[in-house]
């Protein structure tokens with residue numbers, strides 16, 4: 193199998209992850225790809241191969257070059273934001289830079305998806321516009337597997353390597369499904385999504401925020417000065433948050449409050465938010481601001497009817513990576529050596545690597561794969577960029 197054949201095979205597996213399960217992968221279907229990857233890693237001569245209870249696949253390649261071992265990590269599951277069942281990939285050779293009709297009436301336009309301009313002339317793999325592609329992160333898996341195969345089959349020497357393919361990354365528990373205590377390496381890279389020129393070692397600090405409102409239900413006919421409609425209070429609270437700090441209004445290093453859900457009745461209401469910022473102090477300020485808004489509302493009613501609780505979900509890995517900056521420099525020098533353009537992009541989300549970095553003190557920046565518009569029906573990959581990914585990984589492990 194060449195790189196494209198590998199990719200097409202991996203995306204034929206339906207590996208959508210849903211809700212976190214205590215001691216299993218979120219979907220039984222995820223294990224099927226785990227088994228496939230285990231088999232392929234065995235064929236490449238991997239050692240100590242296992243699939244743990246979560247479906248995470250591990251393989252060790254001892255290597256002949258005496259150097260510190262390195263972990264390469266990618267995730268096998270796909271986002272539930274779009275279907276990952278019966279993906280029908282289509283290859284477009286030498287893309288002409290124009291709008292792409294994915295199937296009848298479904299057009300991916302350069303106006304809506306300006307990243308298409310950057311891949312003019314490349315060979316692309318697109319969807320039929322009805323499912324996601326799964327390039328996030330099966331492009332990462334294909335890149336790692338192809339790089340390994342090239343090195344091993346041509347009998348080239350390589351450094352000691354640990355390959356880890358995780359499940360349930362998209363629901364936030366990919367990294368916690370890795371048996372970090374059993375790893376031989378002290379650092380690694382995730383190979384997961386985005387333009388191949390991206391090197392990521394910054395990500396959001398993230399909190400979840402739960403807002404509960406206890407109302408006072410009174411017959412609407414005689415409600416004057418007595419009724420407290422919990423839904424209205426929740427909406428008042430929501431409107432007290434900065435209007436232009438929403439995901440749809442922010443980019444780059446701008447943080448946001450994102451309302452995930454608002455449910456309830458006049459009696460009781462509950463709103464769930466996520467709060468994000470690259471700067472931890474600002475994240476804390478945003479939490480305090482929301483709590484102050486709730487306090488003002490409570491003051492105005494003279495009792496505690498609204499409660500705001502926040503919980504830290506993950507942190508920016510930058511602080512720790514900065515202390516091990518040689519692992520960023522190592523990658524930069526490879527890009528330079530290969531003559532590839534690179535940029536540092538601050539991830540507007542978390543990564544498996546961020547969790548490993550912050551909570552396991554296992555520095556783990558992320559490398560791009562050539563996957564675009566992830567999590568949706570307009571996802572596509574550039575084969576040319578994936579090929580660059582293979583070259584980068586090969587240099588890294590040789």
Ligand SMILES: [Zn+2]
Nearest residue numbers: 328329384385
């Ligand atoms: Zn991903």
